[in-house]
Amino acid sequence: MDKNELQAWEYKCIQEEPAQCMSGCPIHVDARLFVKQAGLGKWDDAQKTLAKTMPFPKILGRICDHPCESVCKRGEVEEPIAIGNLERICIENAHEKVKMVILGRKQTRVAIIGSGLSSLTAAWDLIRKGYQVTIFEPGQRLGGNLRDYPETILPPDVISEELSLLENTGATIELSSNISGSDFISNLRKEFDAVFIGLDAEGLNTGVLEHNGNSKALYAPLTMATSMDGVFAGGKHTLNGRPSPIYDVLDGRKAATSIDRYTMNSSMDSGREFEGPYTSRLYTNIEGIAPLPRISPADTVSGFSAQEAIQEAGRCIQCECLECVKVCLYLERYEGYPKKYARQVFNNEYVMHGRARTKNLFVNTCSTCGLCETVCPNDFYVGDMMLQARRTMLKNNVMPPSFHEFALLDMAHSNGEHFALSHHEPEKDKSTWLYFPSCQLCSTSPAEVEASYGYLRKNLEGGVGIMLRCCGAPAYWAGRDDLFKEAQDTIRQEWEQLGKPRVITACSTCKNLFQDHIPGMETHTLWEIVEKCGLPQQSPVCGNATGAKTISIADPCMSRHDQETRESVRRIAQTLGFSIEELSLSGEKAECCGFGGLMFNADPAMAKNVIKHRTTTIDPPDTSLYRTTVNDNDYLAYCAMCRDNLAAGGKRTSHLIEHLFPTVPGNDPAARGWISWSERRANRTRVKENILREHGASEGAVVEEFEKITLHMTPEVRRKIDERRILEGDIKKVIDHAEQTGKRLQSLQSKVYRTYLQSDNVTFWVDYTPADTGFTVHNAYCHRMNIVGIKQ
């Protein structure tokens, strides 16, 4: 990821964009933070938040016409937060005095005419920037039209106290100034480096300036510059026909910025797009936000009591986006959001000293399922970013093999002699169709795959060939473009050799990868063919006397952009007699089961947690944002890994193929439960051998001596070693080695043997005892650290 890419990713995520109340405020008061602090009764903190951007908060806090309220998201549910009233109670309750911090004195002199809000703001901003400011006020005291407010709203002593800040900071104040002379402005301009004119100053003669038809001095809306060089004007602003104090403040602020730029000789108009109110890019989902009526103050004259104000502030939604985090446990558990994650990924690659590379696991845990992209208002696809980061890690030679090795070895098994096969239909020499049932469906439902192949051959004409292989998805997810290309090239070549038949897939991942990477390959799903040719005769209708059985369809993440397949599956399920209760996250919002992106390999604990949340109602929830719903009824999957992972999590889940091609009559497929990685491999081999047998082959792949060893173990041990990704073949190899070489330890107490053997990057340990036939395995574990040897 280079800097430009980082910026592009960062721009897509809008979580850090300001809330609408802030961007909609002409001077960008952080109203979200202010309301939060008000809700906690932290009045001094809340006043500080106001004072950060608001001049004279004790004045403006009482009279602001709060256009922020009109863009408040709470207002889309019912009434907006009463931000204006909260400001008032805040400044009444805050004890701290507002301070002005001056940044380095300058010699540049600026004249300010009038002392209404626009003039006062221009003065305030320029004094803070170190300018020598002189205020020319025609009246006998500062404040201009601020003095017109009723005392109950804006007491005169508040004005005087707040404006004393100006005197204390060394501004020169000329009261009772005669500003009516026709050359007053021109003379001031000669004497000062720049001039600001408050258009509300009574009796000012602006004759030297250009005017509009209403005899109001003209100024540029962006810079507030008048027709006279170095003279700026503003104020007397109205909004919806009423005077707007906050827009007067904005005028003064814009003019101060312009004067600063003018006297420094820098560009007057560049980079000013976000001055004044604008619509923030922040998205906040208000779906499910319960209506809460606005709090009415008991005393309408004096406004909110502190308690009422706290209650009112409690209605604030505290707008943010986090749409992706709400639907992804992985994004939630890393306690950030994509913009932050983009910076972490960038730093992981570029900050080479100190805390570099602490995000390797994070980069490799994403399931790349794409749900984030679907729910993101800007289509931020975290998976894409993570896949790119994985490729960069590989290129830089810093990818720990442990993250993907088990999955890549499983893929190698599928593409090796124990499974890989491509053949025309027996006794046919051409294929119009090619069945590609997928490695993992053969792993979990071998008999059903064989039955479905029989069905296809019976129902389709022109020959139905079969190809058993892995589509290369694990390599794709691992960022291993070399291995992925190899897998896809082989499939393409064999498909071409078979005469480019139409391909029938039974796995959404295979289908996606073929469509994206093998041009010209026409793909269909098994479900589509079943719908066209009619349900197989043996598939039972699942409804009973009391009506249809309700199931929830667990769409695979890989069907996210494949509405046709999702609908096809639903129609078949209904024909089978099921009624469907949809999951809250399904269809294009389908969740991943933890297999995608090789999450299960890089971070097994995270993958297990994902499944736990998808199969068990966790009460109370253990995450602050991520909530998924678990439906009570059985789940129906049409992805082998979804079926297996959901079932391993304890949820009654079946695969569609088990209903269409049941191999045991009256069986309850949802009761099948988990399946081990060793069984998966054995099942794949079985599918291949059975197909070869039909072709007249008498023997399957060569079985090595050690593979013939019989192992005995309890179901608990079997499950434990499977979760540790230890295959029975690994254990057999270790025992065989120990028995051949005698290299093993024995416990004097239990007589159990313990031995180990390094195989590629993993050292496997086995506790075992000889049995009548074979060996009883008591335990097995492994580590990746390499034992170099003992130091004598």
Added chain:
Amino acid sequence: MKLPLEEPKDWICTACGCTLDIVKVGFTYMKGNFEVDLPACSSCGLVLISEELANGKMADVERILEDK
């Protein structure tokens, strides 16, 4: 590095017929090298690593080195 040990005297090496001693065992992982005191057969070098050690401290160190 100090690690919890299984009692070496509870185990014998069946190839050499002797009990185990605590010796320094060298390891490598992800470009890191380290030595740990572990029970092992001084004669043939067969070492003893417990399940607790493999799944505990060793797994932790592996994870740290992978994210470094």
